[in-house]
Amino acid sequence: MTLLVTGAAGFIGSNFCHHWRGAHPGDRLIALDALTYAGNAANLAALDGQAGFRFVHGDITDGALVERLLREEGIDTIVHFAAESHVDRSIHGPAAFVQTNVVGTQVLLEAARRVWLAGSGREHRFHHISTDEVYGSLGPEDPPFHETTPYAPNSPYAASKAASDHLVRAWHHTYGLQVTTSNCSNNYGPYQFPEKLIPLVILNILHGRRLPVYGDGTQVRDWLHVADHCRGIEAVLRDGRMGETYNIGGFGELTNIELVRRLCALLDERFAAEPELARRFPDAPQARGAPAESLIEHVTDRPGHDRRYAIDPGRITGELGWSPSHDLTSGLADTVGWYLANGPWWTAVMDGSYREWLSQQYGGGVLPQNQEGTS
Numbered sequence: 001m002t003l004l005v006t007g008a009a010g011f012i013g014s015n016f017c018h019h020w021r022g023a024h025p026g027d028r029l030i031a032l033d034a035l036t037y038a039g040n041a042a043n044l045a046a047l048d049g050q051a052g053f054r055f056v057h058g059d060i061t062d063g064a065l066v067e068r069l070l071r072e073e074g075i076d077t078i079v080h081f082a083a084e085s086h087v088d089r090s091i092h093g094p095a096a097f098v099q100t101n102v103v104g105t106q107v108l109l110e111a112a113r114r115v116w117l118a119g120s121g122r123e124h125r126f127h128h129i130s131t132d133e134v135y136g137s138l139g140p141e142d143p144p145f146h147e148t149t150p151y152a153p154n155s156p157y158a159a160s161k162a163a164s165d166h167l168v169r170a171w172h173h174t175y176g177l178q179v180t181t182s183n184c185s186n187n188y189g190p191y192q193f194p195e196k197l198i199p200l201v202i203l204n205i206l207h208g209r210r211l212p213v214y215g216d217g218t219q220v221r222d223w224l225h226v227a228d229h230c231r232g233i234e235a236v237l238r239d240g241r242m243g244e245t246y247n248i249g250g251f252g253e254l255t256n257i258e259l260v261r262r263l264c265a266l267l268d269e270r271f272a273a274e275p276e277l278a279r280r281f282p283d284a285p286q287a288r289g290a291p292a293e294s295l296i297e298h299v300t301d302r303p304g305h306d307r308r309y310a311i312d313p314g315r316i317t318g319e320l321g322w323s324p325s326h327d328l329t330s331g332l333a334d335t336v337g338w339y340l341a342n343g344p345w346w347t348a349v350m351d352g353s354y355r356e357w358l359s360q361q362y363g364g365g366v367l368p369q370n371q372e373g374t375s
């Protein structure tokens with residue numbers, strides 16, 4: 001196969017490229033990414049220069065570029081991750097979400113239609129990566145989201161993803177484009193940009209910054225290790241039914257406050273076992289004998305904050321034989337270990353704009369040289 005992976009330099013896209021290269025070393029990967037604040041070419045550094053891998057710095061809204069790549073590279077499969085992905089940013093600036101998530105998806109679909117459906121057509125697949133947020137919010141006793149749950153997106157981000165799902169569906173029904181869609185729950189693992197809850201909490205503990213828990217912290221998310229998400233996408237690409245959608249989730253429901261406490265406990269254990277961590281991170285509470293939980297602060301809630309997400313993965317499990325292989329306890333411990341071991345990665349992603357944002361949130365002097373993450 002020759003795959004075009006959009007958003008390949010982001011969190012899940014880069015994990016997917018590494019996964020695919022390991023599982024299908026004979027396939028060709030064309031990685032397309034605009035390198036927005038969330039994209040990081042370093043996430044793909046291990047693949048750079050390998051035969052069968054090409055990185056293209058470009059925008060999915062550039063239809064001419066996408067069409068040229070599809071033709072020149074003989075691409076038969078698009079795996080579409082590229083998106084603006086952070087709910088809080090969508091509340092402050094929704095326009096970028098409509099542009100990338102809605103217009104960008106439509107541009108990709110049109111390029112695929114022009115190249116793949118012209119003449120006699122060719123074997124192809126457009127796989128669209130979506131989210132459980134399109135289904136809205138569950139009450140405490142509601143059954144988990146199923147593929148037939150009505151759409152009820154609540155944030156500008158969720159609305160833009162819902163719109164893109166509908167476009168993908170329409171290009172299948174109207175034009176016969178061979179599409180599949182997967183709607184996944186919250187991912188965690190390596191290479192996640194530290195604006196999202198799990199890496200934010202880990203890095204804030206290391207730097208002695210407050211841990212901002214929105215509202216009462218009893219909102220529930222359903223956490224899935226990113227490696228299991230990649231395996232789920234692989235299963236859909238292999239055997240998924242054309243025009244179908246598949247929910248992917250890991251039975252990992254947890255309240256935010258419980259998740260934050262677990263991360264605090266994991267870092268307390270690491271500091272207790274490894275005295276050199278207190279020297280590397282002198283501003284961490286553990287360096288002065290205090291537990292990480294002392295940093296927890298309840299802050300103003302996210303507007304329109306969804307209370308609970310939970311996925312019923314029955315279809316992908318029953319039809320395609322997928323099930324999660326990481327449990328949340330070991331997955332979180334591994335993730336804490338990854339961030340401790342990869343200080344240079346997160347030091348580098350904390351560029352000018354991210355530092356500015358951190359300063360606004362937590363005050364100046366956010367990353368003095370002696371705290372930067374070299375191990």
Ligand code: NAD
Nearest residue numbers: 007009010011012034035036038039059060083085186187
């Ligand atoms: P991310 O923000 O880490 O990465 C997004 C990537 O897309 C970045 O590399 C960015 O540079 C790139 N990008 C943005 N706009 C672009 C454009 N116009 N052209 C080309 N590239 C562009 O996001 P993520 O967490 O890796 O999410 C990837 C996909 O998975 C998204 O579609 C998201 O909606 C979906 N998703 C995410 C989660 C999650 O928990 N993170 C869960 C379910 C679904």
Ligand code: DAU
Nearest residue numbers: 085086087131132133185186195196197212213214219256
């Ligand atoms: O459900 C899938 C979605 O998961 C994806 O589609 C999104 O791209 C991804 O960003 C994620 O959305 P969330 O809004 O659930 O993720 P986030 O990490 O921003 O927040 C997780 C929960 O933690 C949410 O209930 C808000 C809360 N939170 C978040 C941050 C950043 C806090 O309490 N404090 C924080 O500082």
